[in-house]
Amino acid sequence: MEYVSPEGLRLDGRRPMEMRQIRAEIGAVSKADGSAIFEMGNTKVIAAVYGPREVQNRSQQISSHALVRCEYCMANFSTGDRMRKSKGDRRSTEISLVIRQTMEACILTHLLPRSQIDIYVQVLQADGGTRSACINAATLALADAGIPMRDLVTSCSAGYLNSTPLLDLNYVEDSAGGPDVTLGILPKLDKVTLLQMDSKLPIDILENVMQLAIEGCKAIANYIREILLANTKQLEYRRGV
Amino acid sequence: MEEEKEAVMVTPGEVLGRTSDVKAGRGAYAALHNNTVYASLTGFRHTVPPAPDSSDLRPTVEVTGHKAHGPVPQPGSVVIARVTKVMARSASADIMCVGPKSVREKFTGIIRQQDVRATEIDKVDMHLSFHPGDIVRALVLSLGDARAYFLSTAKNELGVVSAESIAGATMVPVSWTEMQCPLTGQIEQRKVAKAAS
Numbered sequence: 233m234e235y236v237s238p239e240g241l242r243l244d245g246r247r248p249m250e251m252r253q254i255r256a257e258i259g260a261v262s263k264a265d266g267s268a269i270f271e272m273g274n275t276k277v278i279a280a281v282y283g284p285r286e287v288q289n290r291s292q293q294i295s296s297h298a299l300v301r302c303e304y305c306m307a308n309f310s311t312g313d314r315m316r317k318s319k320g321d322r323r324s325t326e327i328s329l330v331i332r333q334t335m336e337a338c339i340l341t342h343l344l345p346r347s348q349i350d351i352y353v354q355v356l357q358a359d360g361g362t363r364s365a366c367i368n369a370a371t372l373a374l375a376d377a378g379i380p381m382r383d384l385v386t387s388c389s390a391g392y393l394n395s396t397p398l399l400d401l402n403y404v405e406d407s408a409g410g411p412d413v414t415l416g417i418l419p420k421l422d423k424v425t426l427l428q429m430d431s432k433l434p435i436d437i438l439e440n441v442m443q444l445a446i447e448g449c450k451a452i453a454n455y456i457r458e459i460l461l462a463n464t465k466q467l468e469y470r471r472g473v
Numbered sequence: 474m475e476e477e478k479e480a481v482m483v484t485p486g487e488v489l490g491r492t493s494d495v496k497a498g499r500g501a502y503a504a505l506h507n508n509t510v511y512a513s514l515t516g517f518r519h520t521v522p523p524a525p526d527s528s529d530l531r532p533t534v535e536v537t538g539h540k541a542h543g544p545v546p547q548p549g550s551v552v553i554a555r556v557t558k559v560m561a562r563s564a565s566a567d568i569m570c571v572g573p574k575s576v577r578e579k580f581t582g583i584i585r586q587q588d589v590r591a592t593e594i595d596k597v598d599m600h601l602s603f604h605p606g607d608i609v610r611a612l613v614l615s616l617g618d619a620r621a622y623f624l625s626t627a628k629n630e631l632g633v634v635s636a637e638s639i640a641g642a643t644m645v646p647v648s649w650t651e652m653q654c655p656l657t658g659q660i661e662q663r664k665v666a667k668a669a670s
Contacts, residue, residue, distance in 0.1 A: 340502060340513055346619070375484070375485060375514075375515050376515075378514060378515075378538045380485075380500065380502070380513035380514055381485040381486070381513055381514075382485065382486065382502070382504075382511065382513065383485055383486030383511070384484065384485050384486055418486065419486065420486035420487060420488070420511070421486065421504070421511075456484075457484045460484050460515045461482050461484065461515075464482055464515055464516060464517075465482070
C-alpha cells in the first residue's frame with residue numbers, strides 16, 4: 233500500500249510535515265475544577281481535573297508533595313469496532329501510568345503537600361494519536377484548574393513510512409506497521425518528558441523523526457497558549473475587570 | 474514602569490525575567506539551573522516594587538491566576554459547620570460556610586470539650602451539647618493540627634442553630650441548653666446559639 237503519493241501527499245491530503253486540525257475547548261465539565269476537550273483531527277478526548285483536594289486514602293498520603301493520580305479510559309463507541317473491555321486492561325493501565333508520570337514531572341507538587349490531584353481522561357473518538365491528545369487535554373485541564381506547573385506539556389506523534397518521516401499519524405498510518413514515535417516535551421524549557429516508540433528505526437532516522445515531533449509539539453504549545461489566553465480574557469471580561 | 478500599567482497575560486512556562494533582576498512571587502518559580510524566573514499559572518503578570526527598607530532591591534513578579542478558589546477559614550472568622558461525629562472529649566464537624574460564603578473544598582473542624590462554653594468547662598458533656606447532623610455556628614480559634622481547624626462555641630451567639638429531632642422535624646430552641654420538637658414535644662439538650670434578632 234502506498235501512504236505517500238509521488239506528489240508528496242498523504243492519504244488524507246496532508247503533506248508529510250502537516251498536522252491534523254487541532255481544536256480545543258476549556259471548561260467542558262462544570263463540576264470539575266478544570267476540564268478541557270481536545271481534538272486532533274478525528275481524535276477527540278475529554279479531560280477533567282479534580283483537586284488539589286484531601287487525599288482519600290490516608291495510607292497513600294505524601295507529606296512533602298502532592299499525589300497525582302490518573303485514570304484513562306476509552307469509550308466503547310470510540311473505535312471502529314465496539315469494544316467490551318473492562319477498565320483495568322493492560323493498555324489503559326499503561327497509558328494511565330504514562331500520563332501520570334508526564335504530568336507529575338510538570339506539576340509543582342512540592343507546593344501542595346499532603347494533597348491529591350486526580351486527572352480523568354476519556355477518549356470519545358479515536359483515530360490515532362490518542363496518547364498525545366490525552367496528554368494535551370490533561371495539560372489544558374490542569375492549566376484551567378489553576379494548578380501551578382513548570383510548563384505546558386505538549387505531545388505529538390510522528391512516524392516513518394515509505395522512506396518519509398510523517399507528522400501526526402492517523403489511524404490508517406498507525407496501523408501500517410511502521411515505526412511510531414510519541415514524544416512529550418516542555419516547550420519553553422526544551423526538555424523531553426515522554427518518549428515512546430514502536431517497531432524498529434535506525435538511530436539517524438530516529439533523530440529526524442524526533443525533530444519533526446518536537447516541531448509538532450511546539451506548534452501545539454502555541455495553540456494551547458492562545459486558547460488559554462483567550463479563555464482568560466473572556467473570563468476577565470465576564471467578571472467586569 | 475510600563476510593566477505595571479500594561480496588563481500582560483502569561484501562561485505556564487513563560488519567562489518572566491532573570492533571578493538577578495526579579496524575585497519569584499506567587500504564581501511564579503525560579504529555575505536554578507539557568508537562573509530564570511518562569512510563570513507557573515495562567516493569568517496576569519504583576520510587578521511589586523521592593524520594600525523601601527529591604528536590602529534586596531529586586532522587584533517581585535507575581536502571576537494572578539484567573540481561577541477563583543473558594544474561601545478559606547481564617548482564625549477569627551465565624552463559620553457554619555455540620556457536626557459529623559461526637560466523641561467524649563471533642564466533636565468533629567465539616568465546615569460548610571465561611572461567613573456568608575460557602576466553601577468549595579472540604580475543611581474539617583474540631584470542637585474540643587474546653588471550647589464548648591465559657592462557664593463550667595469541666596462539667597461539659599459532649600453528647601448533651603451536639604449531635605451528629607446538627608448545624609452549628611462556630612468561631613475559628615486556630616488552624617489547629619494538620620488535620621482539622623480548632624473551632625469554639627464559647628459565646629452566646631455560637632452553638633447549634635439547627636437540629637433535627639428523632640421524629641425528623643426541625644427543633645425549636647427554648648433555652649440556651651434545650652431544644653423542643655414541635656411534633657412530639659420532646660425536649661433535647663444542646664448548646665444552643667442565641668438568636669440573631
